[in-house]
Amino acid sequence: MRLTADAFEKLHHVSTASLTSELLKLGFRNTFMKGVHPLKKGKSLVGYAFTLRYIPAREDLDLEVDYDNLTNPQRIAVEKVEQDEVLVIDARGEVSAASLGHILCTRLMCRGAAGVVTDGALRDYPSIQELDFATYAAGAHGTTSSVLHHPVDFQVPIGCGGVMVQPGDVIVGDDEGVVVIPSQVAEEVAHKCYDRDRLESWIQQKIATGVSIINVYPPNEETKAEYRKWLAEQGEKTC
Numbered sequence: 001m002r003l004t005a006d007a008f009e010k011l012h013h014v015s016t017a018s019l020t021s022e023l024l025k026l027g028f029r030n031t032f033m034k035g036v037h038p039l040k041k042g043k044s045l046v047g048y049a050f051t052l053r054y055i056p057a058r059e060d061l062d063l064e065v066d067y068d069n070l071t072n073p074q075r076i077a078v079e080k081v082e083q084d085e086v087l088v089i090d091a092r093g094e095v096s097a098a099s100l101g102h103i104l105c106t107r108l109m110c111r112g113a114a115g116v117v118t119d120g121a122l123r124d125y126p127s128i129q130e131l132d133f134a135t136y137a138a139g140a141h142g143t144t145s146s147v148l149h150h151p152v153d154f155q156v157p158i159g160c161g162g163v164m165v166q167p168g169d170v171i172v173g174d175d176e177g178v179v180v181i182p183s184q185v186a187e188e189v190a191h192k193c194y195d196r197d198r199l200e201s202w203i204q205q206k207i208a209t210g211v212s213i214i215n216v217y218p219p220n221e222e223t224k225a226e227y228r229k230w231l232a233e234q235g236e237k238t239c
């Protein structure tokens, strides 16, 4: 299920914190990945999950140093990720070897991918930071993936940072971290969250002038009316 262009764009302008609150209202409590951080601050991420699952490596199967692009699920996945998709890797939170590195990130960027998210590590970390590409990881490690990880399949449900990710779920990242939005609610959540963030930034500006949180955060009917008036003055349609 794909988002409207409007909803996709709005998700670039909402915070992951706000998204977790909107998802909580719908009953989703576990949506924010633990321990997964942006390599590049100020680069937001919005895209559709393309999942890749790693299991622990074993010496008889994972001794390859020259990965076979035709048989290795990691390499096959990299050549399948499409425009606006995010490669989300289940690395079991293991950061003692990389999930992938600079060249594979570059290939994904050139394929039009929106970004890479792993709950493991990335290698070539300083070079990846130089790319104009949204990348999120739990750490940096110079060692190649096959020492620790056996890529086993892709486009299956996975866990990443302690959160379930289904292929096609909407992934949103900001400087705080990464949120997973179940695809069936993503359109609704995008619009509600955008409206919520506008209201909250108006409230924050009001609180910064020294007024009490009482009746303002959360807003009572009077404060809501004041906000609607302000929105109308901005020439915006009210929500």
Ligand SMILES: O=C([O-])CC(=O)C(=O)O
Residues within 6 Å of the ligand: 098, 099, 100, 101, 102, 103, 104, 105, 123, 124, 143, 144, 145
């Ligand atoms: O061999 C690897 O782990 C991948 C790698 O360094 C890269 O993508 O640049």
Ligand SMILES: [Mg+2]
Residues within 6 Å of the ligand: 101, 102, 103, 123, 124
């Ligand atoms: Mg490399």
